[in-house]
Structure formats: C-alpha cells, structure tokens
Amino acid sequence: MQTKNYTRITATAIIFGVGLILSIILAKRYTKPIEEVVQAAKSVALGNLDHDIRTERRDEIGDLAKSFNYMVGKLKEERVLEERLRKAEHLAGIGQFSMSIAHEIRNPLNFISLSIDHIRKKYEPSDEGEKEHFNSLILNIKNEIQRVSQFAQSFLEHSRPFELNLKKMDAERLIEEVLELVRVKAEKDNIAIIKELEMVPEIYLDPGFIKTCLYNIILNSFQSMPDGGKVTIRTWVADENLSISVQDTGQGISAEKLSKVFDPFYTTKNGGLGLGLALTKRIVEEHRGRLEVKSIEGKGSSVTIFLPVNKGK
Template identity: 45%
Template sequence: MRLNAKLVMIMVSLLIIAVCALFILNQYSQNDLVNEIQESSSEVSKAIQISVADLTSEEEFSSRLKEYMKEAKQKGINEVSIISNEGEIIDSSDPEKVGKRRDIRKLGKGLKASRPRKGKQKPVIDSSRPYDMVVPVIVGDEQLGYVHINLLLDNIRNIQHDNFAHRLTVTFLVFMLGIILTIFLARHYTRPIKQIVESVKKVSAGDLSETFPATSRDEIGELASNFNEMVKKLREKELLEKRLYEAEHLSKVGQLASGIAHEIRNPLNYISLAVDHLKNDLIPSTPETEAESRELLDKIKEEVRRVNYMVLNFMSYGRPLKLRLSSLSCGELLEKVLPALKDRLEEQRITLAFEIQEDLPELRADPELLRTCLMNLITNAAQSMPEGGKITLGASFDPELRLFRITCADEGKGISPEDMDRITQPYFTTKEAGIGLGLAITERIVTEHGGKLEVDSTVGKGSLFSLILPEPGKEQEI
C-alpha cells in the first residue's frame, strides 16, 4: 500500500473513531438528561398533587408535605408553597414563610427565572439559578389559590458538567492516539530512510557490497529496490572498468612478452650451437673428464631445448597446443624434475619429498608439457615460502574413477579467496617476479590432455595443486 494511502486511511480512521466516540457519548448524555428531567417532572407533579390536596381538603397535609420535601430536595425541588388568591402563604415546606404574603404578579405563571444582564448570552435553562413555577388551582369554575414550586436544577448542571468532561476526555484520548500513531509512523518510516542514508554513504565511500532489503511495497520499498538496482549497476560498471583495465594491461604485457620471447630465442639458438661445438670438438680426451663433460653438456643441451620449447608454447599461447603423446611413468616424471631445481631449492632451504603410489599404471601424455606443469607448480610453491619449508610431490591412481592425480603441496602463505578465481588468468600475479603465465599455461596443458587443475588453499597454511588426468581413452568422462 502506498504511503499517502496509509496516511489517508489513518486520518479517516481517527476521524471515524472520534465521531463514533462523541456520538455514543452524546447518546448517553441525552439519555441521562432525559431521565433526570423525567424524574424532576415526576417530583414536580407529585408536589403539585400534594399541594392541591392540601389546598382543597380540610385535612392536615403539612406533615406529609414536609416528609415529601426530605426526598424532593435531592431531586432539585427547593421549596413548595400553597398561596391563597390574595397572595398569603397558607402552607409551605419552609414553616417560617407561612402567613407571609407573596406578589403573584411578580412570580408570574409557569416556569420563570430572573433575566440575564444585557449584553450577555445565557442558555435557555441556567441550572445554576433557582426557577419559580406557579400553578393556579382551579376546581370547577372557582380558583382556590396557587401552588408555588421553587426549583434548583443542580442535577442537570452536573450532567452538563459531566458531559463536557467526558467530551473533553474523549477528544484528549483521540488526540493522544493520533500522536502515538504519528510517532509510530515517524519511527517506522524514518528508520529505513536512515538506513538507506547510511548505505548511500558506504556506497559513496566505495563499498559496493552494500544492499538494502526491500520488504515493503510502498515508497520506501520502491526506494530500496531502486537503490539496490543502482548499486548492482555500479558493481557491473566497476567490474567492466576493471576488466577493461586488465585487458589493456594484458595487451601491453603480452606485446612486451612476445618481444622478449623473440629475443630469448636468439641466444638460446647460439647456446645450443655452442654446446654442440663443445661436445664435438672441445671435450677433453682423458677418459675421466670426457664422461663427466658429456653428461654436463647433455644437461645444458636438455635445459636449452626445454626453454626453447617453452618459448615456442608461449609464443603460440593463443593457438592450440601440439601434444607429443607417449607412455610414461608418473614416478619417473616426478623424479626427473629434481635435478633442474635442486640447487635453487637448497639455496632457499626447501626440502622436496615424494609420495608416489606403488604399482602405478603408465600414463599417456606429453612428458615435456607435464614437466613444464610440475616446474611451474614447484616454482610457485617455492616463491610462497621465502623462509624455507617443505614441498611434497605425489602421484596416485583411482581405479574406480580411472583417474591419475599428480599433486604438489606446499607450506606457504596460501591463496586468498578473492584471488582463488583469478590465479589461472593470464598475466595475473601477486608476486614481484614473473608475468603471471605459469598457472595459465599449466591449466591449459592439463585441459588439452582432457583433465583439469584443482586448487585447495588455506591462508596461512599452504596450498595443494592437483593435476587430474584421465586414463588413456577416458578423456570424456571427467
């Protein structure tokens, strides 16, 4: 319901409550007034009856009149007198007035009170002043005298005062109800507005994770929905700008890296040719040194060839890889990684351990590319432990799932949840060294083999990288 409709409904409800309350109160007041007038009329009639009987009878009615006045004064009858035609008071509820004379002309006939002073408006019946009622007593064609009744309508005045007090009380209660509803509405609607203001301050400070629940269908709910939609669009805009910036950055880094890769190939070719020349023409002739020299040169030649292979893969990163598949042992693959990294790991006080399952079946894959994957994982693990630690390489086979699992676990600082989804993006890195292609290339190599790269990391405890590779012929089952 809209806010203006709620306000109108509340105002109309208050008006209806006030009208109904005043109407009911007025009905009760009218009933009380009518009952009081009926009782007063009944008492007046009874007084007239007793007075007429006293005037027309020879019996003594003074005692009866006095007994009646004891109760009649509570009903507003102040005095009852019987007056002769000559104006002499024959009998009265006030014995001191018996025998005195009254001017009937001044009293008048019927119900009469003194006139109000000029310039002031008085009600028709002023219950605070006494009223004189003079009734002639006529029997047949003969007038025997008059009955004078002095009325004091205090009960009617009390009813009027009570009625006024009740109306004032009802008006006050309705007014207080309106104040309570106003305070409730003010708090009910200003609280979410204040919360939205706080949310707007947070958004303006750069916190785009702030949202406000839209729980109502009025203007406040519409405001909250629009606010959430605005924040959502701001997040999308920020993400788009961030991706655009990253794309520009990646483009520049890619151009630089491609140029560096081209430049690296030239010295690699020269080193390869120089090693061939050393092997063929400059190896010492003594048997002791010849074998050692040839082994050392073969290792240099192998590493040069591997680096050149990596450069070629890097330069063709956007193109499909060409896999050179062959059968290989996972255990031998892991052990062959150690010689190339042994010196570097010892320098960083990092130990390398192996957990290889026995009787592993052979894996069909590209050995050079898998070796590149392991080199990348070990390099990342070593960079996460600058103070030293332990790296554990493992290999296992799940006979039920028919999957190979090659793992690399470290005791480094771990990966934050914010970076977990980005670590395999090209050129993304949190380290000062490197350009952020190691894990991107690793994931691509594993994907080309029909497998996947899994990462499990806890900040402050380390990371576990797993290469999940299918058994030959099961590539489509992962």
C-alpha cells in the first residue's frame, strides 16, 4: 500500500515537473515573441517607425512578425509621402509669394530706369574725368535694373523663375562686373577684396543669374564682417568643373546652422529674407552645377560654385 502511494506521488511529481517544463518551453516559444510584438506595437504607436522584429520562424508567430514588419514598412512609406507633400505645399506657397514679389518689383523698376535716364541727361558733369565716372556709375545702375527686371519678367512669364539664357562667357569678366557693384560698399565697410583668378576657359552660363549668385554670396560675406575683414575670390578648374569660391574672415557658421543655410527663409539676420543662398543653389543646380558652403565658427566661411565646363549646352 505504501509502495503504491509512493509510486503515485512520484508519478504525480513527474507529471507536474514535465508540465512545468513544458509550460516554460511553451512560454519561451510563444509568449515571449508575442510580448516582443506587443512591445514593438507600443513603440510604433509612440511614433518610432524604426522597430523591426527579427525572426526566422515559419509558424503563425513568424507570420505575425512579418505582417507587423510589413505594416511598419507601409507606415514609413506613408510618412515619407506626407513629408514630401508638406514640402511641395510649402514650395507652392513660396512660389505664389515670390510671384507677387516679382510683380511688385518689376513695375517700380521701369519708373526708376526712366528717372535714371533723366538724371543722366540733366546732371552729366562737364569735366571729362568726372563725366566718365558719372556715366560708368549710371551704366552700372541701368545694367542692374535691367538684370533684376529681366529676372522678375521671366518669373512672371514662365511662372518658373529659372528660364536660363545661356551664353559663352568669361568668368573673370563676370566677377569683375560684380566687384564693380560692391566696391563702394567694401571700402565703406573696411573690407579688402583679394582676387586669385586662374586662367579659366569660357563656359556656357546665364550671365545675369550667375551674377545674382555671386552678388548674394559676396554680400553675405560682407554682412558676416561688421568690423571689416578680407574677402578672397578664387577661380580654378578641376574635375571638369569651373569653380568660383568666395572666402571671408567673418563670423562663420556653427555646424548646427550650416545644415540650414540653403533652406528658404532661413536667416539669422535682422531684416534678412533668408532667400539668397536658397536662390543661389537653385540657379547653380539649374546650370547642372553644385554649391558648397564650408565654415568654421569664429574664423570665416567659404562658399564655392562648381559649374560643369562642357555640359553647359
């Protein structure tokens, strides 16, 4: 009787033990992976779409993990599409805004141009030396008015800003023309302009637009040196690209801000629009070129335009 009882207890203990081991194995095999899926779902619900469940299983839990990963993948795609849509809407808004600016700019420019003609006729100095200087200043003003006016016109006509009018041009001449415009400001702001221009080939570019780019970049350099400094302009050719760089000894840009300088309407200036570099980048890219900004905070910045030498036309 006692032996029977003993056998029964042992059998019960063995069954209980096997049961326990089985439930541990089952828990490990099924409960834990399900828990993982639950955790992943919670993390996705909090907005983290980088959660991927890794499993080699081919059973229902494997299927569940695969479906989960598929769902997260679709959510990721949707998020990218949403972001693109948001950007497109933003740009469409900028487009409309810019159209109205272009419209408002074009009309007064015609009036200014006529007034300049009047001033030229009425106030031309009689002294030969002074006359030459006077006429060259007037010509610069007229050229600039025409450039901005054409820009606004092309904007309004094509409802896209960059209808390029390519011409074979000498970069040095273009740089000289821009420097002519900024020389007076450089003197006033105590800024030395240094030119290190290599002999570079003529390339196809839109002179008006590239002048706008150089002007924007040089003006930024001036604005970064309120107490004066040095701007060095270099040209060279490498890897089938003509490069024009403008380096300054100004405040520089922190690494964090550097990633934003091409964003439309990003500005750190009182009264800045934050459009100079965004516009410059667009124009350079329309020329199938590239714009690069390098900077060390507190030391200065250099902005380089790379334009393809052969692919302009």
